Amino acid sequence: MRIVVTGGAGYIGSVCVELLCDSGHEVLVIDNLGEGHRAAVDPRASLEVMDLKEPERLSDVLNSHGSEAVIHYAADTLVGESVSNPAKYYRNNLVGGLNLLEAMVASKVAKIVVSSTCATYGAPDKIPIDEGCSQSPVSPYGHSKLAFEGMLGCFARAHGIDPVIFRYFNAAGASKNFGEDHRVETHLIPVILSVALGERECVEVFGTDYDTSDGSAVRDYVHVGDLAEVHRRAVEGKVTGAFNLGTGQGHSVREVIEVCREVTGHDIPVKESPRRKGDPPVLVASNEKAASALGWCPATNLREIVVSAWEWHRAHPQGYGD
Ligand SMILES: NC(=O)c1ccc[n+]([C@@H]2O[C@H](COP(=O)([O-])OP(=O)(O)OC[C@H]3O[C@@H](n4cnc5c(N)ncnc54)[C@H](O)[C@@H]3O)[C@@H](O)[C@H]2O)c1
Numbered sequence: 001m002r003i004v005v006t007g008g009a010g011y012i013g014s015v016c017v018e019l020l021c022d023s024g025h026e027v028l029v030i031d032n033l034g035e036g037h038r039a040a041v042d043p044r045a046s047l048e049v050m051d052l053k054e055p056e057r058l059s060d061v062l063n064s065h066g067s068e069a070v071i072h073y074a075a076d077t078l079v080g081e082s083v084s085n086p087a088k089y090y091r092n093n094l095v096g097g098l099n100l101l102e103a104m105v106a107s108k109v110a111k112i113v114v115s116s117t118c119a120t121y122g123a124p125d126k127i128p129i130d131e132g133c134s135q136s137p138v139s140p141y142g143h144s145k146l147a148f149e150g151m152l153g154c155f156a157r158a159h160g161i162d163p164v165i166f167r168y169f170n171a172a173g174a175s176k177n178f179g180e181d182h183r184v185e186t187h188l189i190p191v192i193l194s195v196a197l198g199e200r201e202c203v204e205v206f207g208t209d210y211d212t213s214d215g216s217a218v219r220d221y222v223h224v225g226d227l228a229e230v231h232r233r234a235v236e237g238k239v240t241g242a243f244n245l246g247t248g249q250g251h252s253v254r255e256v257i258e259v260c261r262e263v264t265g266h267d268i269p270v271k272e273s274p275r276r277k278g279d280p281p282v283l284v285a286s287n288e289k290a291a292s293a294l295g296w297c298p299a300t301n302l303r304e305i306v307v308s309a310w311e312w313h314r315a316h317p318q319g320y321g322d
Contacts, residue, residue: 002026002066003235004109006052006100007073008045009036012115012171012224014178016071018042019228020235028065030058031074037320040178052096055103062107069111069235070104072097075145078184079119079278082141093144094151101155112152113164113234118220118244118283120146120167127250128286131167131242138278149242156240164234169220169246169285171227173305179312180224181319189221189306192257193313196266203268205253207275210282216253218282220246223300223308230296239293246285247298256302263306 003020007013008029013036020027027045030052041047048061052074062070075093076082082089104112119142120135137143149165156163172189174180180190194200208215222245230245251259254270261268290296300308 001068001235002028004028004030004062004065004067004070005045005073006030006070007036007075007115009033009038009040009047010073011180011182012168012227013071013073014040014042015175015224016073016228016231017045018175018178019225019232021045023232028061028067030061035183037181037322039320039322040181042177052099053091055099058099058103059106062103062109067107067109069113070100070109071113071231071235072100073115075115077141078186079139079141080186082139082144086140089140089144090147094147097148098151101152101161104161105155105159110160111162111235113166113231114148114152116145116149116165116167116242117142118167118169118246118285120149123280124283127282128248128284129244130286131244131289162238162240164240165242166230166234167242167244168227169222169244169283171224172221173223173225173300173308174312175225175308176312179309179316181316188219188253188256189260189309190313192260192268193264193310195268196260196264196310197313197317201269202271203257204271204273205257206273207279208272210275212252212281214252214254217279218250218252218284220248220250220284221256221302221305222246222298223305226298226300230290230294233294233296237294241293243290243293244285244287245290246287248285248287249302250282250284251302256306259303259306263303263310
């Protein structure tokens with residue numbers, strides 16, 4: 001298939017592009033390289049450096065590529081920044097997404113697979129979180145993602161687009177060639193590993209008095225390779241709808257630090273800090289819907305996730321070096 005991947009120079013997109021190329025698809029990456037990296041684009045894919053906020057160019061690119069499907073990763077993703085600068089998040093995640101949908105309609109591309117997030121659920125009403133739980137985001141980032149889900153539903157009904165919405169929990173780990181190199185890193189595992197690499201003195205644990213087994217917050221870590229695989233299935237198949245993507249297993253912050261200690265052999269000092277506003281105690285997915293509709297079962301456990309991330313970071317101590 002000819003597949004456009006927006007945000008394919010970013011963390012999760014880069015691993016998916018690699019798998020799509022392995023599977024024989026013809027991939028065009030659209031990325032403004034604001035957060036992404038040229039070196040994160042698999043050399044078998046083409047790269048169009050452009051912004052989704054350039055609507056005319058977007059239609060031209062989709063038309064001339066003869067695209068049959070779009071996988072849409074491109075977004076601004078920092079929860080904290082979204083609180084201080086909500087306009088940036090609505091403009092990029094909503095207006096950029098609107099331009100993409102309009103370009104798809106103009107170019108008669110009917111299939112889209114979209115990255116959404118467990119942040120659309122806010123503080124969930126039950127654990128594990130299934131797709132029927134109410135969506136009440138607490139951050140502008142989560143609101144912008146939920147608003148895009150709603151807009152996509154309207155386009156699907158009006159224009160016959162077949163949408164798949166994937167709400168990821170905590171993406172983590174690396175493939176051999178592509179890993180996590182955010183310019184501002186807020187994700188737990190790369191932050192912990194940067195301590196082991198000597199780039200930070202300690203890791204901060206936000207909240208040690210939650211009602212969890214060890215007082216730290218519990219999250220569901222899912223390997224990027226497992227995410228890539230379910231995107232491949234979705235783009236090649238006929239399923240539509242919204243699906244949570246997690247392992248169904250929760251791990252506390254302290255537990256993740258302990259696994260990182262075992263894998264790296266480093267002490268990894270900890271600084272205990274107060275809870276961050278809006279951080280729920282536990283976020284764990286029910287992945288039953290994705291399992292039954294897409295036959296997807298994440299294959300990678302926490303230790304394997306950390307091993308893959310550690311191997312990538314040791315091989316790329318400067319990340320992609322740009
Ligand atoms: N990382 C996670 O744990 C996680 C969890 C839930 C959801 N998500 C979602 O998954 C997607 C990918 O996340 P990631 O961690 O790989 O982020 P990332 O920042 O590494 O990748 C996003 C990519 O999109 C590009 N981009 C952003 N705005 C653009 C625009 N207007 N035009 C062109 N390119 C643009 C960036 O340059 C970057 O390469 C995002 O939509 C994010 O909201 C991620």
